[in-house]
Amino acid sequence: MKNIKVLGTGCANCKTTLKLIETAAKEKGVTVELEKVEDIQAIMSYGVMATPGVVVDGKVVHAGGVPSRDKIAGWL
Numbered sequence: 001m002k003n004i005k006v007l008g009t010g011c012a013n014c015k016t017t018l019k020l021i022e023t024a025a026k027e028k029g030v031t032v033e034l035e036k037v038e039d040i041q042a043i044m045s046y047g048v049m050a051t052p053g054v055v056v057d058g059k060v061v062h063a064g065g066v067p068s069r070d071k072i073a074g075w076l
Contacts, residue, residue, distance in 0.1 A: 001031045004033070005054070005055040051063070
């Protein structure tokens with residue numbers, strides 16, 4: 001199981017990123033623990049300055065803008 005966190009304060013791009021990851025995981029049959037992190041201090045603790053940010057198993061893999069479907073598939 002992958003632990004994935006989407007970092008962002010609730011903007012449209014953050015919500016879109018969350019939904020894309022959810023959809024991709026279902027399509028691939030991968031079980032993920034998906035968490036939305038909206039606390040600014042928590043986001044900054046990852047060193048992410050542009051949202052949405054994505055953290056997979058404790059490692060920042062993306063920051064700023066909506067990731068592509070191909071990029072998301074690579075994380076899964």
